[in-house]
Amino acid sequence: MSAAEQNQKQLWGREGFRDDPYIEAESLDAAGDAPAVILPLAAWLGLDDDVRRTSNRRIGVAVAPGEDIDPLLEKLDTIPLIALQFPAFNDGRSYSKAELLKGRHGFSGELRAVGDVLIDQVVFMLRAGFDTLQVTNRIALERLKGRDLHDTPGYYQPGRGSAQAGSYSWRRMPVA
Amino acid sequence: MYRYDEFDHAFVAARVEQFKDQVQRRLSGELTEEQFRPLRLMNGVYLQLHAYMLRVAVPYGTLSSRQMRKLGHIARTYDRGYGHFTTRQNIQYNWPALGDIPAILDELAEVEMHAMQTSGNCIRNVTADHFAGVAADEVADPRPFGEILRQWSSLHPEFSYLPRKFKISVTGAEHDRAAIQVHDIGLHLKKNEAGELGFAVYVGGGQGRTPMVAKMIRDFLPVEDLLSYTTAIVRVYNLHGRRDNKYKARIKILVHETGTEELTRQIEAEWQALKESDLKLPQGDIAAIDSYFRPPALLARPEGWAALAAAKKADAGFAAWVDQNVTPHKNPDYGVVTISLKPIGGIPGDASAEQMELVADIAEKFSQDEIRVSHEQNLVLPSVALADLHMVYELLLTDGLATANAGLITDIIACPGLDYCALANARSIPVAQRISVRFGAAERQSEIGELKIKISGCINACGHHHVGHIGILGVEKKGEELYQITLGGSADEITTVGEITGRGFSSEEVVDAIEKIVDTYLGLRASKDETFLAAYRRVGAAPFKEALYGEISRAA
Numbered sequence: 001m002s003a004a005e006q007n008q009k010q011l012w013g014r015e016g017f018r019d020d021p022y023i024e025a026e027s028l029d030a031a032g033d034a035p036a037v038i039l040p041l042a043a044w045l046g047l048d049d050d051v052r053r054t055s056n057r058r059i060g061v062a063v064a065p066g067e068d069i070d071p072l073l074e075k076l077d078t079i080p081l082i083a084l085q086f087p088a089f090n091d092g093r094s095y096s097k098a099e100l101l102k103g104r105h106g107f108s109g110e111l112r113a114v115g116d117v118l119i120d121q122v123v124f125m126l127r128a129g130f131d132t133l134q135v136t137n138r139i140a141l142e143r144l145k146g147r148d149l150h151d152t153p154g155y156y157q158p159g160r161g162s163a164q165a166g167s168y169s170w171r172r173m174p175v176a
Numbered sequence: 177m178y179r180y181d182e183f184d185h186a187f188v189a190a191r192v193e194q195f196k197d198q199v200q201r202r203l204s205g206e207l208t209e210e211q212f213r214p215l216r217l218m219n220g221v222y223l224q225l226h227a228y229m230l231r232v233a234v235p236y237g238t239l240s241s242r243q244m245r246k247l248g249h250i251a252r253t254y255d256r257g258y259g260h261f262t263t264r265q266n267i268q269y270n271w272p273a274l275g276d277i278p279a280i281l282d283e284l285a286e287v288e289m290h291a292m293q294t295s296g297n298c299i300r301n302v303t304a305d306h307f308a309g310v311a312a313d314e315v316a317d318p319r320p321f322g323e324i325l326r327q328w329s330s331l332h333p334e335f336s337y338l339p340r341k342f343k344i345s346v347t348g349a350e351h352d353r354a355a356i357q358v359h360d361i362g363l364h365l366k367k368n369e370a371g372e373l374g375f376a377v378y379v380g381g382g383q384g385r386t387p388m389v390a391k392m393i394r395d396f397l398p399v400e401d402l403l404s405y406t407t408a409i410v411r412v413y414n415l416h417g418r419r420d421n422k423y424k425a426r427i428k429i430l431v432h433e434t435g436t437e438e439l440t441r442q443i444e445a446e447w448q449a450l451k452e453s454d455l456k457l458p459q460g461d462i463a464a465i466d467s468y469f470r471p472p473a474l475l476a477r478p479e480g481w482a483a484l485a486a487a488k489k490a491d492a493g494f495a496a497w498v499d500q501n502v503t504p505h506k507n508p509d510y511g512v513v514t515i516s517l518k519p520i521g522g523i524p525g526d527a528s529a530e531q532m533e534l535v536a537d538i539a540e541k542f543s544q545d546e547i548r549v550s551h552e553q554n555l556v557l558p559s560v561a562l563a564d565l566h567m568v569y570e571l572l573l574t575d576g577l578a579t580a581n582a583g584l585i586t587d588i589i590a591c592p593g594l595d596y597c598a599l600a601n602a603r604s605i606p607v608a609q610r611i612s613v614r615f616g617a618a619e620r621q622s623e624i625g626e627l628k629i630k631i632s633g634c635i636n637a638c639g640h641h642h643v644g645h646i647g648i649l650g651v652e653k654k655g656e657e658l659y660q661i662t663l664g665g666s667a668d669e670i671t672t673v674g675e676i677t678g679r680g681f682s683s684e685e686v687v688d689a690i691e692k693i694v695d696t697y698l699g700l701r702a703s704k705d706e707t708f709l710a711a712y713r714r715v716g717a718a719p720f721k722e723a724l725y726g727e728i729s730r731a732a
């Protein structure tokens with residue numbers, strides 16, 4: 001990725017844009033002395049658990065769509081951040097993983113969507129359980145600045161950020 | 177039938193507003209066609225050979241008169257005066273201007289319709305038995321569950337970017353009119369010994385270039401578990417379905433490559449974790465949705481029995497139509513009427529604006545305000561009193577809608593083919609028209625009896641050729657359009673994929689080849705009661721191949 005594109009990356013969450021303390025690196029060594037690092041899954045799994053837990057830096061993990069989250073499950077309470085990748089907007093595997101991590105396994109760290117994040121998927125991502133989105137797409141950035149999320153007034157299925165709609169059991173209303 | 181409440185209205189209205197904005201941005205050049213593509217697909221807008229095409233969802237194929245009238249109005253105002261009913265019980269408009277599509281969606285929203293989930297890799301519009309709710313052989317109406325699935329799958333956050341499109345079909349009768357075994361999920365609503373409602377669940381059926389019959393993975397799923405079990409299936413598919421090759425991305429391939437037993441195990445394990453979640457359907461909600469579909473209180477009309485007998489005696493054309501196009505209703509004073517959209521030599525599934533309006537008027541007066549679209553590309557009036565049949569027939573006759581060929585050889589399914597479709601190898605519609613003309617004589621059709629011909633212009637199989645008793649597939653060989661013939665396919669409760677007979681036929685030869693097949697059948701059937709399919713299953717392909725290729729194989 002070119003330096004110019006790198007610069008345009010912005011981190012966004014329900015409250016708006018925020019600073020990103022993390023850097024992405026292939027290994028801890030390659031990360032220099034950055035206080036917060038995201039490692040690829042294989043590198044993360046290769047770390048000694050004690051080293052990782054006693055480290056004074058935050059060490060998050062990036063998971064590609066084809067990679068399995070099972071090895072992470074028993075360590076969830078020690079992971080500060082999981083970044084699920086969207087190499088293309090239409091590769092939807094990370095939605096199911098988000099749902100499993102947040103909904104089933106109670107992951108309480110930061111769940112981040114990275115990759116091809118477009119405006120039309122923002123609401124899906126939030127509802128599936130993502131806390132933050134790393135955005136580079138120009139239209140998405142503009143719309144998020146204007147808080148124009150392409151949301152609907154109600155939803156037909158359970159999801160985060162919503163409450164029972166007082167109607168059929170599967171319906172939900174957004175909570176402010 | 178289901179009526180939108182405020183929640184539904186607000187939801188659809190919001191989507192239309194969003195799409196208006198997107199179309200504006202496309203027209204102004206802010207969005208390129210490439211950026212616009214995923215957005216338009218979310219709203220049922222395809223780019224075809226010559227123009228944009230809009231596919232409108234007809235959930236489980238059920239329409240009110242008011243909705244049908246609106247479809248006619250749209251055909252007249254924004255298209256060339258007709259629409260095309262499809263094998264997925266939807267309607268397509270082939271020539272709308274992009275700038276008009278937001279207005280069309282506004283008009284549709286007025287009558288509680290939309291074009292969502294009619295394209296894209298999401299859970300598509302749910303289809304159902306077109307005789308649902310009225311068929312004499314039905315255990316329970318499957319449409320309330322179609323409606324629950326429609327709602328739950330609408331803009332589903334987890335399941336809007338599946339490996340490939342995902343189709344669900346439901347039926348509530350032993351005799352399967354909804355082709356559930358060639359769907360990604362097929363649901364057969366039935367009762368267990370205790371009299372409770374549940375589903376037999378089939379997974380992994382489909383056509384396209386690798387036709388497969390679905391596998392039953394659960395014999396009885398209580399209805400309250402519908403959404404949790406469906407979620408389990410779709411989640412396993414979303415996580416593990418192939419994405420490296422779009423032809424292998426359907427759940428049928430996952431079933432095939434993983435093995436039915438192992439995949440069932442994964443689905444059941446996922447379901448155990450979901451079973452008692454928010455997705456469990458309260459009986460009250462099921463009952464509330466079901467109440468929308470409660471059959472209207474039908475007046476007793478016993479006078480129809482005698483009236484019908486007398487009218488049949490007096491009018492041979494009417495008698496033939498009743499025998500072919502009217503099927504038994506739950507209420508013996510009523511019948512279920514199939515309106516054929518297959519006039520001899522016509523385009524299968526096309527209806528003009530005037531025809532749509534006429535059908536709407538008839539349904540309002542004579543069929544409790546309800547119309548169905550069948551996957552065989554016909555329309556259905558679900559509840560017509562026997563006493564009114566003659567009147568209905570006379571009205572249908574006024575606009576070419578009383579063709580007495582439901583289920584016969586001229587009741588052909590055909591995809592749009594090379595006349596409209598960018599993927600086609602060959603024309604489908606003209607072949608259907610020529611076969612229809614060749615066999616059009618009433619006596620000849622009736623002598624041949626039930627015979628389903630289905631035609632696709634390429635291996636994507638939109639015309640269901642794999643499950644035609646006789647299937648015709650357009651292929652391209654050295655720049656020439658050829659038609660490959662398959663025999664013995666069927667999409668009912670005993671679903672089979674047809675077998676290829678041999679080398680393909682040119683456009684000039686193909687109708688003769690069909691005639692040879694039909695004549696061979698007539699020559700070998702055990703009696704007039706043995707249908708083409710039954711005879712084929714008894715004797716196999718050999719006599720048909722002999723008839724088609726015999727001379728060639730002897731010469732070789």
Ligand code: HEM
Pocket residue numbers: 222224261262263264268340358381382383384422423426590591592593596597598599636637638639
């Ligand atoms: C003219 C534009 C059309 C195009 C470009 C198109 C394209 C396709 C493609 C690519 C597939 C295969 C999907 C797969 O890999 O599974 C497919 C399947 C299908 N299409 Fe179409 N289609 C068109 C029109 C229609 C129409 C008008 C109908 C209804 C009459 C239809 C009904 C179907 C059905 C039922 C299938 C599913 C077959 C299966 O079970 O695999 N399509 N279509």
Ligand code: SF4
Pocket residue numbers: 591592593594597598599600601604632633634635636637638639
């Ligand atoms: S079967 Fe092929 S030719 Fe026919 S509509 Fe589908 S994609 Fe087009």
